[in-house]
Amino acid sequence: MIIGCVLTLVGAPAYAGPEVYQTPNEFIAQAFGGHAPDAQALWIKPGLRGELTEVLGHNPGLRVRYWGRGTRTVWVLDEIGKDFPITAGIVVNDGAIEDIRVLVFRESRGWEIKYRFFTRQFLNARLDHRHLTRKIDGITGATLSVRAMKRMARAALLLHEHSVASSNTLAQAR
Amino acid sequence: MHAIQLSLIALGVLTSNPSSAAQVTLQEVWAMLQQQQAQIAALSEKLEATEAKLNRTETQVKITEEQLGLTVDYLADAQASNSVGRTSVGGYGELHYNAVDGEGDSGDFKEFDFHRFVLSFGHEFTDRIRFISEFELEHALVQDTDDGSNSGEVELEQAYIEMDLDENHWSRAGVFLVPVGILNETHEPPAFYGVERNDVENIIIPSTWWEAGISGGGHYASGLSWDFGVHSGLQMPTSGVNAYRVRSGRQKVSAANAEKLAYTLRLKYTGLPGLELAASYHHQSDASQLRGDGLGSGGLVSFHGIWNQGPFSLRVLWAQWNLNGDAVKLADVDEQTGWYIEPSIRLDLGGSDWGFYTRYEDLEGARSRDRFEQWEVGFNFWPADNIVLKFDYRDRQHDLQGSAGFDFQAIDLGVGYQF
Secondary structure (H helix, E strand, C coil), X not given: CHHHHHHHHHCCCCCCCCCECCCHHHHHHHHCCCCCCCEEEEECCXXXXXXXXXXXXXXXXXXXXXXXXXXXXXXXXXXXXXXXXXXXXXXXXXXXXXXXXXXXXXCCXXXXXXXXXXXXXXXXXXXXXXXXXXXXXXXXXXXXXXXXXXXXXXXXXXXXXXXXHHHHHHHHHC | CCHHHHHHHHHHHHHHCXXXXXXXXXXXXXXXXXXXXXXXXXXXXXXXXXXXXXXXXXXXXXHHHHHHHHHHHHHHHHHHHCXXXXXXXXXXXXXXXXXXXXXXXXXXXXXXXXXXXXEEEEEECCCCEEEEEEEEEECCCCCCCCCCCXXXXXEEEEEEEEEECCCCEEEEEEEEECCCCCCCCCCCHHHCCCCCCCHHHHHHCCCCCEEEEEEEEEECXXXXXXXXXXXXXXXXXXXXXXXXXXXXXXXXXXXXCCCCCEEEEEEEECXXXXXXXXXXXXXXXXXXXXXXXXXXXXXXXXXXXXXEECCEEEEEEEEEEEECCXXXXXXXXXXXXXXXXXXXXXXEECCXXXXXXXXXXXXXXXXXXXXXXXXXXXXXXXXXCCEEEEEEEEEEEECCHHHHHHCEEEEEEEEEEEC
């Protein structure tokens, strides 16, 4: 057993890349049936900035890139769990979460959030007064990672509202 | 107006009023038309130039938009990838107030104690190799005393390098928490009920328990995971008031005797949201690190379950040490056992969470004062996610008549945080 452990530690395979389960591009393409649209930018204007800061608990930055077609938008967001950022992809369709996946996980604990048995709790969740309409059961020892996923889910739903609103406003103006 | 139309109008004027023909000649009309044609040509040229300028402006706006986007992306990437961004700082802490009413006046005391002030530092070297550490000050003050008595401690609780081997497997080397029980790895104040940690995990496990060595593990989509470590072990005393007391065997990786290493294996299932089931086995071939002292090998077995259903939660844990050796058997402490059950409910009241719990513990430790039953009831109030205010009432009754002097009732208050 000792030899096995030593070999496991020192004989790590030549694994050059990060721990990525599905790349963001793969996730985005899959959401649109293999044909991802061009990326668009949603600039964080004052009204949205206030709402997003309340959801995330920190400055949301200048803009967020997203991919959208029809009533579906896809967001790739980063939030810190306990120590390091978690990258998640969220698909929102018609105001509800259609899919959510951890794309890059860097934490030492909380691996459970990577798997379907955890993420399926988010499916079909909507926003109600900035909170999710579905209850997400936590994981002992992964509270901060679970909270990060919930923040990203709420942020994606909020951003979707504003991206659709932006499109509708522009369409009306034209 | 078109030149032909002007010509027709001019002709109409000339023919309709023979007397005006003397005033405006055909040549003059033609000159007028020429002039207007030149003006139209000039205006057309200007329009073309304006359209060209507009096209150039639109192109420039697109280029500027692209440059602005690239600048924003660069700033975001720079912030994420610089050395400060890859280093994390966190921590937790807890202040306790204990008002203990002991059996007889000698057991009474009231006390404030900043029990734990913990700072954690982490650094991401690459996307798959990271450093995790935890540095702790206990009881607010460490001082050098003549008799060595000192309630304060400064400790390095964790300091390890973790490497992700692939999507499902990891390895660690350094000082890490032994994978046993519930609280040993998850003990930030907002994460548990009660001002003091439960006594089963404190005395039997014995949390917080850390060792140095190497470990590895795996986790899978089914929700199953395993951890296995080879590490330094306990050095249990075999004489004095703390003889065979598990908690007194912690060496804390401070010039730790490593004559005999130890091994810990844990299997855990978390495949259903809200449910955690785990079993751990720890083995050490000589629990005192010394031959011929009547204490040989030791093994710890523990099982626990956590079930969260809506606002309700239930925790159950059972742990037992089995120690081999003539002397430990003679002392009748070769089996040390503890278990507890803790139901609770967490409610959103007025926009903040309140949790109410009760806990029953039963311990059979090495010392007579570590053999007792205890009821506890209390609540947690979380004004924000990472801050908790705690209240509890404890009633401890010892098994042995001779230990009744250690019985007490206590009221405890606490404030804790994590970030």
